[in-house]
Structures are given as structure tokens and as C-alpha cells.
Amino acid sequence: MTKPLPCIVVTAGEPAGIGPDLCIMLAAQPLDAQLVIIADTEMLQTRAKALGIPLNTVAYDANMRQQHLGNGSLTVLNQAVSQPVIASQLNADNSAYVLETLRTAAIGCVKSEFDAMVTAPVHKGIINDAGIAFSGHTEFLAELTHTAQVVMMLVSGHQANSMRVALATTHLALKDVPQAIQKTSLETTIRILHHDLVNKFGIQHPRILVAGLNPHAGEDGYLGREEIDVINPVLAKLRTEGMNLIGALPADTLFAKHHLKHADAVLAMYHDQGLPVLKHASFGEGVNVTLGLPIIRTSVDHGTALDLAGTGKIEIGSLLAAIELAIQLTKNKPSSAV
Numbered sequence: 001m002t003k004p005l006p007c008i009v010v011t012a013g014e015p016a017g018i019g020p021d022l023c024i025m026l027a028a029q030p031l032d033a034q035l036v037i038i039a040d041t042e043m044l045q046t047r048a049k050a051l052g053i054p055l056n057t058v059a060y061d062a063n064m065r066q067q068h069l070g071n072g073s074l075t076v077l078n079q080a081v082s083q084p085v086i087a088s089q090l091n092a093d094n095s096a097y098v099l100e101t102l103r104t105a106a107i108g109c110v111k112s113e114f115d116a117m118v119t120a121p122v123h124k125g126i127i128n129d130a131g132i133a134f135s136g137h138t139e140f141l142a143e144l145t146h147t148a149q150v151v152m153m154l155v156s157g158h159q160a161n162s163m164r165v166a167l168a169t170t171h172l173a174l175k176d177v178p179q180a181i182q183k184t185s186l187e188t189t190i191r192i193l194h195h196d197l198v199n200k201f202g203i204q205h206p207r208i209l210v211a212g213l214n215p216h217a218g219e220d221g222y223l224g225r226e227e228i229d230v231i232n233p234v235l236a237k238l239r240t241e242g243m244n245l246i247g248a249l250p251a252d253t254l255f256a257k258h259h260l261k262h263a264d265a266v267l268a269m270y271h272d273q274g275l276p277v278l279k280h281a282s283f284g285e286g287v288n289v290t291l292g293l294p295i296i297r298t299s300v301d302h303g304t305a306l307d308l309a310g311t312g313k314i315e316i317g318s319l320l321a322a323i324e325l326a327i328q329l330t331k332n333k334p335s336s337a338v
């Protein structure tokens with residue numbers, strides 16, 4: 001008996017950004033999956049007209065499942081915006097809509113109606129302007145699924161030569177980072193990273209490079225003590241369990257080719273220690289994946305690109321890579337029905 005294709009749900013993200021444009025472009029992309037877009041159908045049609053792309057939308061029906069053929073048609077689970085959308089113009093009145101698309105997708109994944117969710121970019125600032133505290137999908141989905149700790153990892157798009165960069169802290173002001181690097185949370189981060197590399201990415205004995213926090217990994221304590229007091233003791237403890245952890249390494253040279261050649265993942269201590277390197281190498285083709293969640297969630301490696309919404313001048317590579325990785329992860333799921 002042939003297995004059904006995985007059902008991937010895509011949230012269209014900030015409606016004034018390029019998320020809707022990306023979803024419309026998906027209509028022409030055949031996939032080895034079923035595809036459901038969560039968005040305001042009328043808003044998608046208006047944007048498609050502006051882009052000059054003919055778009056056929058079919059209302060989502062859980063009982064009518066079919067492969068996404070890329071024949072110009074999109075299956076849409078309609079979620080109404082509060083206010084008409086103007087491309088490039090943020091409107092805080094539509095922030096609740098954005099979060100509702102995420103809730104619908106995540107709950108659908110928890111209930112196994114969907115196999116994985118893929119998110120188009122949201123604008124963190126406008127959601128906060130609406131009076132809703134929001135620092136990112138990663139933190140939002142952790143809270144929604146009652147998961148105490150998750151790990152953000154970005155993967156460069158090229159499978160053969162893939163770089164994976166995970167973060168010990170996520171969307172945090174730089175001044176708050178040192179305080180957030182604590183033994184317990186760092187240990188949990190490494191356990192989640194190690195577990196998911198083994199179980200979700202199929203890497204039997206992952207070799208993980210761990211960055212220090214300070215310049216030159218603290219230079220024996222003369223440039224900061226987090227390596228001596230926190231990071232190295234955690235690495236030593238986890239090594240006794242057989243984990244292959246290298247570090248704490250100076251972050252400036254950790255990303256040199258000779259180091260990366262033999263690494264399955266890098267753990268950076270904070271957002272802008274790790275992500276600029278990965279985005280320099282593969283911006284527009286990378287994937288953001290949330291590890292440690294009870295559901296599969298991947299995302300694009302770029303933001304809302306408000307300057308490009310409705311212009312037709314965007315690249316869809318990262319969204320396609322995010323969908324491909326989501327499909328792959330559904331296949332690696334131990335109890336997967338797909």
C-alpha cells in the first residue's frame with residue numbers, strides 16, 4: 001500500500017510583507033506533498049492580481065486531500081484579516097490575524113491534521129505595536145505547545161555541504177545574553193540539539209562545535225569567565241555521556257573551513273554570533289527549524305522584506321527549502337504515518 005503524501009501547512013505570515021507573494025508563487029511549484037495555505041483568501045487574490053499571476057484558490061476541506069501539483073491552484077484555509085491589506089504598509093490591526101494563522105497551524109499539527117508547519121515571515125515589531133508581547137515564532141510555538149525549552153537552528157540550503165547553526169539564546173537583547181547563559185539551560189539546549197540531530201536528522205554520532213561567549217573564548221578568563229564557569233563544565237559533563245562536543249572554541253575562527261568540514265552542527269551562544277555567518281553563506285536558501293517541539297516546524301531564513309512586497313522581485317528558494325526539509329523530517333519521524 002502506498003503511503004499518503006505528508007500534509008504541509010504554510011502560514012502566510014505578515015500580510016503586508018512578502019509572505020502572501022511567496023504563497024502565490026507556490027501555486028506554480030509541484031511538491032511531493034499536500035499543501036494547505038493559511039491566509040485570507042481574498043487578500044491572496046488581490047495580491048495575485050497586483051503581481052499579474054493567475055491564481056485559482058480551493059477552500060480547504062480536511063476530507064478532500066490531494067497532492068499539490070503546481071498547476072496554478074492553491075488550497076487555502078481561510079483566515080480573515082481585520083483590515084484591508086496594503087502591500088508594504090504594516091497595520092497593527094492585522095496582528096491578531098497573523099497569530100491566529102500560527103495557532104491554527106500549530107494546533108492542526110498537534111492534532112495530526114497536518115504533518116508539519118512551515119512559516120512565512122512575520123514582523124515582530126508590528127505584533128508588539130498591537131500590544132501583544134511577541135519575540136518570534138520559536139518562543140510563541142514553545143509557549144503554545146507547553147514546551148519548556150526549544151532550540152532555534154538554521155540550516156544552509158545545500159544538503160551535500162550543509163551547515164547547521166543552533167543558538168543557545170534566541171531573540172534577546174545583547175545586554176541580557178551573558179545572564180541567560182546558565183548551566184541548566186545550556187545543558188538542556190545541547191541535549192535537545194544532540195537528540196534532534198540523531199533522531200530527526202539521522203546523524204548517528206553528531207560532532208558539535210560549541211562557541212565561547214567572549215572574544216577568544218575568554219582568553220583563559222582574562223576576557224570573560226563564562227567559558228570557565230559555565231560552558232566548559234557543561235561540555236565536560238555531557239562528554240562523559242558520550243557526546244562529541246568540541247569547545248568552547250573562539251567564535252571568530254570556529255567557522256573556518258577546516259573546523260566546519262568535520263562538524264555536523266555549531267552551537268553559537270547568541271543570535272548574531274551564529275546567524276550572520278550562515279546567512280552570508282546561504283541567505284535566501286537556508287531554513288530555520290525549531291528543535292525540541294512536539295511538532296515539526298520549519299521556516300524561511302529571511303524576513304518580511306516590506307520593500308519588495310507586491311513587486312514580483314523576490315526569491316522563493318528559502319521557502320521551497322523549508323518545505324523540502326519539513327517533508328524530509330516527516331519521513332524521519334519514528335512513528336510517522338506518512
Ligand SMILES: NC(=O)c1ccc[n+]([C@@H]2O[C@H](COP(=O)([O-])OP(=O)(O)OC[C@H]3O[C@@H](n4cnc5c(N)ncnc54)[C@H](O)[C@@H]3O)[C@@H](O)[C@H]2O)c1
Pocket residue numbers: 018119120121122123124125137284288299300301302303304305306307308313314315316
Ligand atoms: N521567519 C521570520 O518570521 C523572520 C525571519 C527574519 C526576520 N524576520 C522579521 O522580518 C522583519 C524584517 O527584517 P529584516 O529587514 O531584518 O530582514 P529581511 O530578510 O526582511 O530583509 C533583508 C534584505 O533581504 C531582502 N530579502 C528578504 N527576503 C527576500 C526574498 N525572499 N527575495 C529577495 N530579497 C529578499 C530584503 O528586501 C532586504 O533587502 C523584522 O521584523 C524581522 O524580525 C522574520
Ligand SMILES: N[C@H](C(=O)O)[C@H](O)COP(=O)(O)O
Pocket residue numbers: 135136137138139271275288299300301302
Ligand atoms: N531569528 C530568525 C532569523 O534571523 O532568521 C528570525 O528572526 C525568525 O525567528 P522565528 O522563527 O523565531 O520567528
